[in-house]
Amino acid sequence: MDVHCHTLEEVRTQIDRLDRQIVTLLAERGAYVAQAARFKKDVDAVKAPQRVEQVIAKVRALSEQVGAHPGVTEQVYRAMIAAFIDQELTEHRRLAGGPTE
Template sequence: MDVRCTSIEDVRSRIDHIDQNLVALLAQRGQLVAQAATFKKTSDDVRAPARVEQVIAKVRAIASDTGASPDVVERVYRAMIAAFIDEELKLHAALSRE
């Protein structure tokens, strides 16, 4: 998608709109991660390194197909996945104590 802006204000406004959508999508992803914790038996199941690599390969391909930088997308996803794993581990531990 080739978006042409006419001013820095236009650029910032469009970025703000994208950020609004990204945060809403992160909230949805977080809700699904919380649900996933209920299906996992161990903390190793939560960490799931093979699944992480599967997701990374998938999003790198999506990045290539959409004109995004695969390296940037990978870095963002690795940070996001690490944060979600931390949250899921806390939830999983709490569920295990119940």
């Protein structure tokens, strides 16, 4: 990826632009996570550690393809997945009629 800015202000403007896109995509991903809770029978299915590792392997490979740092991508995805698992567990409990906190 060949990106060149000439001032710190340009860098910040571009980061702000990307943050808007990233947050929008997080909202979309979160909506799918909430839907996934409907299809999972129990907490183990929500946590799905094998699926987490599949996603991590996939995004690390994608990072290398697009020129991102695989370690950074993995750290970001592990944090994001953990937060989405918490969201999905809450939704799963809600659907099961249990407490959500």
